[in-house]
Amino acid sequence: MDNNGDAIRGQVRLVGFERLSHGLYQPTRPGLSADQAFLRDLRALMLILPTDAAFTHVTGARVLRWQLPNLPDNVPVFAAVRGDRRPRRHGLIASRLTLPSEVAVVDGLPIDSAEEILLRAARDLGVIDLVILLDSALRLGHVDPTRLGVLETSGRPGSVRLRRAHSLADGRAESAGETVLRIFHEVMDVPVEPQASIYDHDGHLIGVVDLLVTGMDRAHEYDGAGHRERRQHTVDLRRERGWSNSPYTRSGYTLDDLLNHPIVVMHELDRLLGRPHSLRRIQRWRTMIDESLYGERGRARVMNRWRRIVGVVEWSGTA
Known part of the structure; x- marks a missing residue:
């Protein structure tokens, strides 16, 4: 069996261990805050990810302590990997890194570049959701304008939406x-x-x-x-x-x-x-809400997309 800290890869049938994913266990640790438990789970998942993997999308955004949009409770873990080895696990979405990307280490975890995090999030989220991420990333000084501009004109999935969100972003927002x-x-x-x-x-x-x-x-x-x-x-x-x-x-x-x-x-x-x-203004606003995680249709669209990728997820606890 492999281990990473207190996590174990293999089959564990001992009292006091929790199953994090298929063949991945860790001791139960009551009393941890939500953020502490989240970071601990990510460290455990490094056991099943390639050594060149980096956390991205809203997973990377959370590790970087960006402000987040109205996410559901059970959000998959997003990782970017190089090569063809992409682990398939319940609750994990591993996408391929095809272009060079800077990886930083935050809280002991490999994190994708801020610009790539935003582009990958743009494939799923609405403009309002993206502006929330962008505002926070800009406020914290995490975004390189030149690199972001290159991605916005790259033609990659999400680039058009990211460009639109960037036009509405302002790094002065505090929440x-x-x-x-x-x-x-x-x-x-x-x-x-x-x-x-x-x-x-x-x-x-x-x-x-x-x-x-x-x-x-x-x-x-x-x-x-x-x-x-x-x-x-x-x-x-x-x-x-x-x-x-x-x-x-x-x-x-x-x-x-x-x-x-x-x-x-x-x-x-x-x-x-x-x-x-002007009804035009209110119609435009409602369209933006409907496309975001703040609207029922946008929320259902994103959740269904993630469900199709990761398999059956227990969504009953989402708000």
């Missing part, structure tokens, strides 16, 4: 929710400045807002789960009290607003700008 809110404003033809600093009448800094509508004293922010946590909520309230001595007005939007009530939000923006409503 996936902020990215979705900014894309909504882009689709609604409302120009905004991300992560804008605002000041009161005395010139004192009030804070930095997610989006500032260009040419107006209107701050639009994403209200997600992080803003409901006690400490963050206290910070938000303290900041908003400082707005009383300023010309700014704040509006908060949730993911539910953007996904389930976009017409209401569009009407608010149209009234703010004093313009008539």
